[in-house]
Amino acid sequence: MSVVARHFGVWTALGIVVSALIATGLLGLASADGAMGLIAAGLFAILGWQLIGVIASYFADVPGARVMSAALLGLIGLFVWEMVVSALNVPLVILPAPSVIAARIAREIPILWADFQQTFVKGALSGYVIGCLAAFLIAIAIDRSAFLQKGLLPVGNFVAALPIVGTAPILVMWFGFDWQSKAAVVVVMVFFPMLVNTVQGLREASVMQADLMRTYAAGYWQTLFKLRLPAAMPFVFNGLKISSTLALIGAIVAEFFGSPVLGMGFRISTSVGQLALDMVWAEIAVAALAGSLFYGTVALIERAMTFWHPSQRKT
């Protein structure tokens, strides 16, 4: 894999690559000269890739190796981005450097926090809870009718593939500019994915398991709570995970159609208009962080609740 590692032995190679990497990094950050920065960026990328190669070839089984290599790739990306932008004097209106974006984030924390509350907490989260809960309850309600299930599954799966975001202008018209309309968009967006997944999940319990419940003389509700809902959990969480990102997307895009002077979508569209691209990137960073944390939280709850499922097994 790694040419350096083959010649010098793993640990020596690791030492050489890491120290060279740090040296190039410092050199790049200290260089005032454009050409120098570009060379440092190129060198940093090559050395970093070598290091990932060493990790992948010799330390792949060490816990945290995957995180390390991913973080390293992210670091390479950030460094090259920073170097290229400053070396080529890329104007702010095209691509701001990561350091500029970070400075902007640090300066605008109150605004970012207010936008986050407006869009994420009020719009996305409330819509997510309402939409997912409604879909879950309706899925259980139609669960007794095989006819309805047969009809709803394909229709729901079809609707889930449609550009539902497009309903945003209508819902903004109905519910006004404030967060209620954003929550409504989110409800509509998450409803069908959640419904389809729950209905599908409730069909998961096998005939044999259902027969076993019958031999225990379990009633409908007992079978539902003790067998079929637990069996449906992987699907329910699949729906919840898909919905978690849809919720944020819905809330942000709905703000493009009208919002109070607050919110992530509003800030993105107005900052784009003012060509304040560093602010746009700051909002995107917040959105990315919020989206990943939201998804990660749902995934963690899933792991705790469906620990028995084969897909949760550690390989």
Place this chain on the structure above:
Amino acid sequence: MSDTPISAPGAAIGRSGRVAMSLHGLRGALLPILTVVAAIIALWYLAAVPMNMKSALDQAERAGVSVSPDTGVARRKLSGITLALRNPGVIPNTLEMDRPLLPSPHQVVIELYNTVIDKNVTSKRSLVYHAWITMSATLLGFAIGTTLGIVLAVGIVHNRAMDMSVMPWAIASQTIPILAIAPMIIVVLNSIGIQGLVPKAMISAYLSFFPVVVGMVTGLRSPTAMQLDQMKTWSASKAQTFWRLRLPASMPYLFTSLKIGAAASLVGAIVGELPTGAQGGLGARLLSGSYYGQTVQIWAALFMAAICAAVLVGLIGLAQRMMLARMGFGR
């Protein structure tokens, strides 16, 4: 099949790979499907009456019809349902409003007919014209995104370092509301002189890229250890294993993620038309409809988008069925 990790949450659509895969073989459900669709349409009509009641009553009052309560102020306090019960004579009007809050289904169908069939395809008022603008960006972006996605997936499967460093980012990127950067991409590319089709296609490509990467990696890894051992006993080279085993085995996964990617591409193209107030395209129709309160136009554009999505997904499904049948997957 229930733990098939094909889901593309960041893709801006809610289609689930898991459900889509297990839906295969669910045939003979025509009657239930039609019943559900009929129920939705009936609900829609029922909802249109109370929603449009207030403005219908206002119009009726202006036209000299006596309505109860007879002042707009008094009517504002009552719900649409109460008003409908007290003025049953006005109910038909609610379904034929000029700018209704909720247009009735047949109004949308008529608008679709007028703008799709009645208008010349090249006219700016034809919905086909706008749909084609959106679809061309969608298709271009979808092609780019899919190609890049497959190439990256092949790299990830064959290169340990790429697997360890790139794959976590591909997965993490799915949890990010990618669509939020659409306006920025449009404006930035605009400022360096790239306009029209390409910026929208780039958003589409970006959205369809990750579902394809994740689905393809899963698919290329789907051959079992036994099958891989079998290739080894035949002393097959890496390339032979790829072309004869991994690639064919990945096809069901590829098609499932292609469907997700195509639908996501369409969403990307539509949202890409929002920020700059594009001249044409379904997104532009949505935006101008919302500016001028032309609700029927919005709904018609929405249905056109749905038709486009259905055509895309349907075509891929057709290709899937033909391909998998030729390969012997079809049972």
